[in-house]
Amino acid sequence: MDLLLQQLINGLFIGSVYGLFAVGYTLVFGVLDMLNLAHAAIFTLGGLIALWLVETAGVSLWLAFPMACVAAGLLGLLLNQVAFAPLRKRSDSQFSGLISSIAMAIIFEAAALGLFGARSVRFPVGTVPTHTWQIAGITITLLQVGIVCVAASLMVILTLFIGRTRTGKAIRAVGENERAATLLGINVNGIIAFTFFVSSALGGAAGILFGLYFNNLTPDMGRSIELKGLAVIILGGMGSIPGAILGGLAFGLSEVLTVAITGTSNLRDAVAFAVLFAILLIRPSGLLGRGKTREA
């Protein structure tokens, strides 16, 4: 029982990081109908920038965290300006956007490699307080709790923002129908740029939390989460924010439960992707997808 409970906690924790990563991913897809494959590279840069701020510039983490998020957001603006905005009017924009975001991902990763080197780097000891609770055989660290809380509150803020504020409503309007949004007097280009900012800032935040917890940052650390992030947004339904959160948790839990149930981890990733494959066949719109038919 302890074992299962500990595994569930493990899954909840890693799932919330996946969720936070995927929320940004899905936000852009919801608005533009385009996959932004550079999201993982921004995730990585977010973590590395925070590290640089803490280690080299000597900024405290409490300040470095928001600063790195903003920096990641600015990278998102750059990404939009270079790789997405010029393609938006093209008939194959969904496809070419995919490619140009891959190009930007390569460039970002090359920049990370050039600036930080190939060796893994870590936050200096004592950046975050380490405290561990042992409750009935279950181990929880303060950092884990903190990360789940930060991830959860960021997601709540985002959900409220999208649902309640004017800008949030404008984002949804652009996602539903760009032309109608223009007619309603919404500054579509501005909204799209803003969406990229928010999405990338969240991706950066996920990168920082990921980097803080596992404390092993490399220029290619985004690669391992990239595929999982894709799986998560499919699982939750492309473009759905609650879906991405739920999908992240479901994916995290499926990983740990595969280990817990089979007793070995050989099948962990295979099961996750097989589930993804099955979901696509049975319910392509995902768990919470809008089921909107995207006809050509």
Next chain:
Amino acid sequence: MKLVGRALMGVVIGIFLLSAVATTAFSASFKMGFVFSMTGGAAVYGASQKEGASLAVDQINAAAGSGLKIIPIFEDDASVPQQGTNVFNKLINGNKVSIIIGPTLSNTAKITDPIAQKAGVPVLAISNTISGITEIGDYIFRDSLTENVVIPHTVKVAKEKLKLKKVAILYGNDDAMTKATYEVFKKVLKSSGIQILGEQTFAKGDRDFSPQLTQIKAQNPDAIICGALAEEASGIISQARQLGIPKTVRIIGGNGFNSPGLIKNAGAAAEGVIVGAAWNISSTAPLNVKFVNDYTKKYKHAPDQFAAQAFAGVHIAYQAAKASNGGSDRKALRDAMAKIKNLDTVLGRFSFTEGRDANHIGVVQEIRDGKFVVLGN
């Protein structure tokens, strides 16, 4: 403007001619090719290797005076076997090197070394630890101890000192090196009568090992046997301690653990980790002390086993070249390599076995007070 352009052109041509003259003037030199993974997944090791090898080359050339010098040619295979193949062909047929040192990854070596064997170019592997490398042919040598040598020794020492009875295994199953580590461990554990409670795997690039470690914790082993590269190893070690696996449950690793980065990244959690190695940084042999000092001075961080093996590799190849009359004849160089005996290197007193593998004594180390110290021989 035009004038400036012409002047520049003149300078460039001048430098070119000078360098051509320079290389022909010192005929007492030979070309040594290096194939390291300086980008891609194995870039961490490639970086160390390049530093170790460069240090050796610089020191040798500085000391050579008018004697035999090395012309080093460093190439990056980007951790991709395809590019390794391309680089080998270029070094062998284009640069016409006398010997190749590398490549970093065993998987790449399995594809590239047959090319060199066919062309009759000696290869000195400095970090390939899986079996079946030197078996490729009589031109393939290695100065890295294989897992087959290191691990049985590690298990023997660890069993004696820790009274191991039952262990759990955690290894990366999508990487040739970590998988090989696992297989050797498994065989040795079985033959020494230690019970294996369970086997867990992870994939390259994973950061989260808590599901596997949670399973292992529940099995309550005496030790955790770990086949992982340094990248993942530090994560495994810190997460194991975080999950409350007590320090008395030692973590025992293979060759991949041999990196100061492990201690740096895992911090206090790394205390007590046991690893078998070909080289120990705290060895007091004068050659080694000098190497560690020079290296640390030049690169501002301590060397690891990969740097040491690269450093030793250059010296071994240089000795063979000297013995074979300048090293420009590949066949003669190969024969001289095979005759290397009791050469003093940073790895200790070095010879090749009949099968052209490294024949020197490994050490079993444990991490104590943030340092690799010898646990037993």
Next chain:
Amino acid sequence: MEHLLQFYAIYGSVINFIGINALLALSLNVTLSAGMLSLGNAAFAAVGGYTAGILSLRFGFPYVASLAGGTCAAGLVGLVIGLPVLRLKGVFLAMATLAFGEVVRLAAVNLDVTGGAEGLTGIPNVTTTWMIYLVLAAAAYFIAMLRRSRLGWGLVSMREDETAASSLGIPVTYYKAVAFVIGAMLAGLAGGMYAHLNYLITPRDYGFFIAVDLLIYNIVGGTNIWYGPILGAALLTALPEVLRGAGVTAGPIRMGINGLILLLVILFLPNGLASLFARRRSSAVKAGA
């Protein structure tokens, strides 16, 4: 002649890889030309490569028979996978094929018959440059002719507008499956040849990033004409060696240049490098007329 031999001695392997990558890129082009974005072709190459390798290694099949076996196995898997996934569109199809690719890769890692992470070693080294280029020429010719056939017209029409295409009598689902299987078979053939080119194949030779590379070859070269993917594969496979020759050895810079080329092509040459040639040709035609 001597220079040529010398060149081949140095760059022979690059030339071989260009051929293999071009063949793989062409295999993806079949589905791309019908507007289907598949990320599963690296996995089909894996199926073909492992099947051919195992046939040669374990059962002593002759080279050609092994290749045929690998090609058919890939086609069969393509059929089985294709039938359910082909009703998905756009990004969803890409994701489904991607998931399939990951499952294949993980199977190769975990199975005994594939040799696990160490890969399948000791495959006879019989593929030679002329074979690769003979097959590549045949495949390119096949694709060029396919374009002019009924199937080819149907595929291009489907890419432009599926609904309109079906109203013209084009059996969209059936054609999709056929294109998918042809692509899978070509990829399987390329995979089989690759397996016999080196001594070893490993699961990592067929991962997600390889699938993305194939897509990049097509985009950089251009998807609309048969030589587009070949052009893209040639350029990008040779690029590291060209940069090496130009003295650019630093990893990050080379990687950055790679990304930059891709970005520039997608921004300024939406139909790929091939459109440069096509444009010149059509302007020549206009000048002549």
Next chain:
Amino acid sequence: MNRLLVENVSRHFGGVQALEDVSFIVEPGTIHGLIGPNGAGKTTLINILSGLLSPSSGRMNYRNHDLHRLAAHQVAAIGIARTFQNIRLFPHMSCLENVQAGQHVTSRRSLLPRLFHLPSARREDRDLCERAMAMLARVGLDDKVSYQSRNLSYGERRRLEIARALSLNPSLLLLDEPVAGMRQGEAMVVADLLRSLCREGMTILLIEHNMSFVMSLCSRITVLDFGRVLTTGTPAEVRACREVIEAYLGTTGEPHA
């Protein structure tokens, strides 16, 4: 039976009833009009006839084929071609290629002879190309052969789409607003084209809002309103029908079309 028979066809989308018990007959060799206010279900009916949608209930028969059992490409194969209200040409193809793409059911274009460069393949290609050119000439686009279709004017695109549909060699042509957005002169050219097609024995069913065009061209007209058939008859009968006038003028007297 060469008549197109539509019997009790209904179709609903969720809770919305788009078509309800629609029945009428299109006689062979005639031009049959389908009119009605916006949202009356005309396009839905064409989509059902051409196999893009399936009816919720009811049956349709043409030349002994039960259309409601056929998929779109099978409908095309038995000689029913269509155009689209919102013009669905292939934007990256030239005019000639668009028309050639329409030759799918009327050509063989086998792969094997092409692989071996047989003369038969070349002959067929030449033949198909000539037929496509002739079709373009027929709709008056022979001077725009190599233009990309997205560069054509609105009316030209409508005509190109008709040419593409004609290259299926259909016996029944379904046209969804063939002259919408055309100038008067251009519409007259299309009307002449349709008349000559009709004389050659083709059956045409067309949706159109341009009343004078419909009234002058069609021999029979079916009027739809809110998914139901108001009446079917000759132009004169339809014009006289009180319900039609009400549907068009509405009770408030506001014209819809």
